[in-house]
Amino acid sequence: MTTPPTEPLTDPLVAPETLAAAPRPDHLLVTEMVQPGSRVLDVGCGDGALLNLLIARRGVDGRGIELSQSGVNACVAHGLSVIQGDADADLGAYPDDAFDYVILSQTLQATRRPKEVIEDLLRIGRRAVVSFPNFGHWRTRMQFLTEGRMPVNANLPEAWYETPNIHLCTIRDFVDLVEMLGAHMERAVALDATGRPVRVNAPWWFWNLFGAQGVFLLSRD
Numbered sequence: 001m002t003t004p005p006t007e008p009l010t011d012p013l014v015a016p017e018t019l020a021a022a023p024r025p026d027h028l029l030v031t032e033m034v035q036p037g038s039r040v041l042d043v044g045c046g047d048g049a050l051l052n053l054l055i056a057r058r059g060v061d062g063r064g065i066e067l068s069q070s071g072v073n074a075c076v077a078h079g080l081s082v083i084q085g086d087a088d089a090d091l092g093a094y095p096d097d098a099f100d101y102v103i104l105s106q107t108l109q110a111t112r113r114p115k116e117v118i119e120d121l122l123r124i125g126r127r128a129v130v131s132f133p134n135f136g137h138w139r140t141r142m143q144f145l146t147e148g149r150m151p152v153n154a155n156l157p158e159a160w161y162e163t164p165n166i167h168l169c170t171i172r173d174f175v176d177l178v179e180m181l182g183a184h185m186e187r188a189v190a191l192d193a194t195g196r197p198v199r200v201n202a203p204w205w206f207w208n209l210f211g212a213q214g215v216f217l218l219s220r221d
Contacts, residue, residue, distance in 0.1 A: 041124065042065070103128070105131045126219065126220075127217060127218065129217050171214045189216075
């Protein structure tokens with residue numbers, strides 16, 4: 001098992017005194033990973049909050065694809081270039097190397113074919129940024145142990161009968177998948193429940209236990 005890349009987390013975009021009013025920590029981290037002026041496709045872009053942040057702070061040429069009509073409507077209302085589509089069914093229509101970055105933010109767990117989706121991300125984009133809730137977090141384990149029920153928390157807010165999530169994974173699971181696909185992890189960050197980075201030089205098992213979500217920057221080897 002490899003160890004996490006040890007690049008420290010810095011955010012030159014936001015001064016410390018403004019963090020309380022800043023967008024979601026995972027959105028800020030994803031934005032930091034994208035080079036200014038890049039061509040970006042945001043897959044499962046929701047209401048467009050991340051895409052809008054990327055355009056405003058990184059000056060990207062941003063496009064989006066979103067399954068829900070309400071999400072598409074919200075994006076279009078804010079002037080974003082977003083179409084309705086399904087990550088499982090529609091990514092195959094995009095040509096190779098069409099974008100510099102393809103982003104899958106908090107959507108991997110809702111896909112039917114996560115392995116194929118990651119392969120498509122790395123085919124369509126020169127780099128892929130993937131974030132997801134970590135099902136191996138200690139609070140999730142504790143809820144299983146003490147209550148014997150599917151967890152409900154900030155990163156997994158829906159009850160089991162309402163959630164769109166069908167392929168929940170841990171950080172260790174995702175690292176194994178990346179290695180199986182032969183992709184390169186340029187950067188990896190685990191965020192705790194408050195949105196702060198878990199200790200950078202910690203081993204994977206520590207991230208898997210204390211990271212509420214993982215954010216990975218991938219590229220093809």
